[in-house]
Amino acid sequence: MEKQEKEFILNKGLILGLVLMLFPIIDLFYGLDMSLINFLLIFVLLWIIVYSYLVVKWSRAYASYYEIFPFKDAFRTLFLISALSFGVLTVGKTLLWTVFSTDKYIEINMNRELGLLEMYKSLIDASYTEGAFNNEQYEEKINDYESNRNVILSKWETIRYEGLGVTYFLQILISVLFFVSIYSAILALFVRKKEKFITIN
Numbered sequence: 001m002e003k004q005e006k007e008f009i010l011n012k013g014l015i016l017g018l019v020l021m022l023f024p025i026i027d028l029f030y031g032l033d034m035s036l037i038n039f040l041l042i043f044v045l046l047w048i049i050v051y052s053y054l055v056v057k058w059s060r061a062y063a064s065y066y067e068i069f070p071f072k073d074a075f076r077t078l079f080l081i082s083a084l085s086f087g088v089l090t091v092g093k094t095l096l097w098t099v100f101s102t103d104k105y106i107e108i109n110m111n112r113e114l115g116l117l118e119m120y121k122s123l124i125d126a127s128y129t130e131g132a133f134n135n136e137q138y139e140e141k142i143n144d145y146e147s148n149r150n151v152i153l154s155k156w157e158t159i160r161y162e163g164l165g166v167t168y169f170l171q172i173l174i175s176v177l178f179f180v181s182i183y184s185a186i187l188a189l190f191v192r193k194k195e196k197f198i199t200i201n
Contacts, residue, residue, distance in 0.1 A: 017086070017092070020086075032111070059187075098166060
C-alpha cells in the first residue's frame with residue numbers, strides 16, 4: 001500500500017469515526033425520550049445514508065486519480081476506511097457508555113428491545129382479533145412473547161450487575177466488520193473504474 005493511500009485511508013477513517021460518534025452522543029442526550037420511529041429514522045436510515053454517502057464520496061475522489069480503479073482496490077479502500085472508522089467509534093462508545101453512562105445505556109437499550117417486543121405483541125393481538133389465530137395458537141404466541149420478554153429483562157439485569165466491560169463493544173465490532181465487508185463489496189461496484197478496451201479494425 002502506497003504512503004499516499006495509507007494517509008488517505010487514515011485521514012478519512014478518523015474523520016468518519018468522529019462523525020459516527022455523533023450518533024451515540026445524540027443517543028446519550030435524547031435516547032430515553034426517543035420514540036421507536038425516530039430511533040429507526042435516525043439510527044438506522046440516517047446512519048446508513050451518512051455512512052454510505054461519505055465512504056462512496058471519498059472513495060470516488062480517490063479513484064479520480066487513477067484511470068483504472070478495479071474492484072479489488074475499491075473494496076480495499078472502502079473496507080479499510082470503514083474498519084478504521086468503526087474502530088474509532090468502538091473506542092468512543094466504550095469511553096462514553098462503559099466509563100461514563102453505563103446505567104443510561106442499559107436503560108435506553110432495554111427499553112428499545114422491550115418496545116420492539118411490544119410492537120410484536122400488538123401485531124399478535126390484532127391478528128387474533130381479526131381471526132388469524134385460534135385460541136391455542138394465540139396462547140402459544142403469547143407464551144413466546146412472555147419468554148422473550150423474560151430473556152430481555154434477564155440479559156440486561158445481568159449486564160447491569162456485571163457491567164459492560166471494556167470488551168463489550170469490541171465484541172460487537174468483530175461481528176459488525178463481517179457485515180461491513182459485504183456492504184463494502186456492494187458499494188465497491190459503484191466506485192470502481194473499469195479498463196476501457198479499444199478494438200482496432
